[in-house]
Amino acid sequence: MKYFDAHSHYHDRKFSKDRHELLDKLQRSDVAYVVDCFGMDKLNFGLSLAKKYPFYYICINAHGWEKILDQYAKEDFDIKKHGPLVDAPIDEAVATLKNLCKENKKIVAYGECYIDFRKTEKTPAEVAKRSFVFSKDLEIARRVGLPPVIHSGNADNESFEIIKKADMPDYGHGKGMMHCYLGPPKMALDYIDMGYLISITGLVTHRSAHGKNLVEVVKRIPLSHMIIETDCPYLTPEPFRHKRNDSGLLRLTIEAIAELKNVSPQEVAEITTSNAKALYKIK
Numbered sequence: 676m677k678y679f680d681a682h683s684h685y686h687d688r689k690f691s692k693d694r695h696e697l698l699d700k701l702q703r704s705d706v707a708y709v710v711d712c713f714g715m716d717k718l719n720f721g722l723s724l725a726k727k728y729p730f731y732y733i734c735i736n737a738h739g740w741e742k743i744l745d746q747y748a749k750e751d752f753d754i755k756k757h758g759p760l761v762d763a764p765i766d767e768a769v770a771t772l773k774n775l776c777k778e779n780k781k782i783v784a785y786g787e788c789y790i791d792f793r794k795t796e797k798t799p800a801e802v803a804k805r806s807f808v809f810s811k812d813l814e815i816a817r818r819v820g821l822p823p824v825i826h827s828g829n830a831d832n833e834s835f836e837i838i839k840k841a842d843m844p845d846y847g848h849g850k851g852m853m854h855c856y857l858g859p860p861k862m863a864l865d866y867i868d869m870g871y872l873i874s875i876t877g878l879v880t881h882r883s884a885h886g887k888n889l890v891e892v893v894k895r896i897p898l899s900h901m902i903i904e905t906d907c908p909y910l911t912p913e914p915f916r917h918k919r920n921d922s923g924l925l926r927l928t929i930e931a932i933a934e935l936k937n938v939s940p941q942e943v944a945e946i947t948t949s950n951a952k953a954l955y956k957i958k
């Protein structure tokens with residue numbers, strides 16, 4: 676059974692002691708592909724990993740352009756007044772990323788395009804600012820020509836409205852992926868109608884509220900629009916919940932999905948692999 680880990684963080688410090696050993700082991704296992712997600716500051720190291728490991732691909736982000744808005748974070752963010760401040764840094768990021776993508780075919784996605792209110796209060800100014808930054812991140816993905824990897828935390832309605840207006844093209848199979856989807860099942864179906872893929876994590880094996888919701892999501896959405904990810908080192912599936920996650924443990928997520936969909940793990944692995952390859956345009 677070969678499978679595709681559509682989103683991971685192998686740059687995380689939790690991998691610093693055994694990153695090479697682990698990637699080497701995973702590449703010789705059932706893990707056919709991994710997409711590692713990081714920022715431009717880690718680019719050289721990421722590219723060296725992409726060169727060394729044929730199964731390793733890159734999701735990159737240009738975060739940093741939004742820092743200029745930090746001084747307006749709390750009370751007085753005004754899109755009309757402060758929005759244009761990011762035009763120049765974004766143009767620069769887009770130009771840099773376009774060149775990078777020309778030279779490096781292993782860069783296959785842009786992200787995470789990020790909107791998250793789990794640690795911030797939803798004041799009107801904060802919602803306006805974060806929504807603006809999120810919509811600009813989607814714009815960067817579109818201008819660079821990469822599918823966006825979308826992170827939405829406690830922002831179901833906000834992200835839905837912005838994504839609806841984002842005017843994203845279809846990249847072959849989908850306009851982007853809803854990374855670590857935690858929203859309502861009905862909304863997952865709406866995203867699929869809009870042309871997005873839903874990404875399922877190891878949380879589907881947890882007995883938490885998120886886990887139970889995700890079970891419903893998996894039951895309701897078709898395998899044709901599902902992909903799977905570890906988000907490692909986080910979100911480790913049961914029974915290893917308190918250990919570090921890696922792509923090898925994705926088989927536990929596959930088995931849970933297979934049981935819920937009443938199909939074989941093999942079938943889940945094959946379909947989600949082909950979906951992720953199509954989204955990321957990997958031959």
Ligand SMILES: [Zn+2]
Binds near residue numbers: 682683712787906
């Ligand atoms: Zn992630």
